[in-house]
Amino acid sequence: MADTVTQGAPGALDMREHYMALTRRRRLYSGVMLIVFVALMASGFVVANDRNAGGFWDGIHNIFAFPAMVIAETSGKLMLLPAHLAHFFPSLVETINIAAVSTLVGGGLGMILSLLSTRGLARFPLLIPLFRRIMDIMRAVPEIVIALVLIFILGGGPVPAMIAIAFHTGGALGKLFSEVNENADTKPLDGLESVGATWMQRMYLGVMPQVAPNYLSYALLRFEVNIRASAILGFVGAGGIGYELKNAMSWGQGKFDEAAAIFLLLFGAIVFFDQVSSHFRNRLTQGRPVS
């Protein structure tokens, strides 16, 4: 079943030439791009490696030294592991609490900011750029910087960590929420406006039912991110499991069995919340399974 293509129609021959020239040019461009990319990566690596205190190739053999140590010390004290798990569980709960509260507070903040900065929905259309810049600033400052400043002012503990994560979350979720808002249908809003509803009523009754599933999905994803963030903030004195991990992880104290227990708890918590949130996100996007 070979093609009975008519060879040599003049239009097609011209087009052959034209397209082959185009293809050759494209191949040349992508070849040059590939060479430039490889050269940049290689030279960048050399520069970075020269500025390193050690050296990549000298240090690479030691990559498994820390995990090997942790496993070696833990396997010696394996029967202590359940006790360690029980001992550190309350600080894990504290870390998760920080993440949960800051996700809730940050989510509320993000919701308000997103509604104020979406074209077509905003209460004060002229102020949209202002609210967008506010969200940019909230996203731009890393949690750990805010936490360090607040710990200096308020002293160590979970409250500064909560405020720091909530601030960053507000900016991050506000951006994601406003993208969801942009896809919302404005016809229900016209309907509500035509009956004389206020801005708050229009947002709550007209926008929220459309965007709630996506909001919740993003907020759950953010919750996972915040668990990790609040564990890291423990390193700078914000309490929770990060603080315990910092103490246990210091080299040469013989506490690596405790570090292993903390790693297990953190790993378990992330897996657990990942499963729970993906279950609920599926439920939200695909609807309840037919019973």
Place this chain on the structure above:
Amino acid sequence: MLLSVENVSKVFGGNVAVDSVSFSIEKPAFVGIIGRSGAGKSTLLRMVNRLTDASSGAIRFEGRDVLSLGGSAKRAWQSDCAMIFQQFNLVPRMDVVSNVLHGTLNRHSAFATFFNLYPTADIHRAIDILDRLGIAEQAAKRAEALSGGQQQRVAIARALMQDPRIILADEPIASLDPMNAQVVMDALRRIHEEDGRMVVANLHTLDTARRYCDRVIGMRAGRIVFDGTPGQLTTGVARDIYGADASFSESATSTSIEALDANARAMMEEAELL
């Protein structure tokens, strides 16, 4: 026996989309499948191409059960069994020739296709196929810049590039205006006549099925309720296939230009009589 479908069923959750369908096509023919939306026409074609897995049954092509194929054997079958979609399913941001060259993907490694390293002979053949379908001058444009009728012809060119044994067309003209619909159906018919390829098309209008097909299969609620020549497809049979009552009139929803002409002529004659 070329293609034989034996007791093929497809169950989605609790719904039976295709219910124990059997038919066989002995020689390369132009076969139309008609039926209302949800009758299982698309699911049937998708099962032949292995885009959707069947729940039970067998589909044999030259004696080999294509439903049991897996891995590269399945992909090789898909390359032999081209599919044309209602919404064209081209890559919108790539140029027309690249889209046509996608028909050869089964023969090339992923690495070569990432770097756009198609053999020159393939590129020439792609342009010749486009020329045969009358759209060679569009070759270097992005697929999304073309009209619906042109895009569907690019999709047919991609199918031809596969050099397939069967061409499956799932509602190829449902998204097109009457004139483009005719161009696309003429192209499919020409491919069937000139290359002797088997074409199986889902169609949603009766006049198209009558005009282009050698054989028509009618489906209703997942079952085959009619299998015969276009001549046997009377209004009574059509009512049965579509589950319509006596108020059903074909010309009311016809999309062919001839039908419009016929309507217009009838109106003119009426006007003259008055």
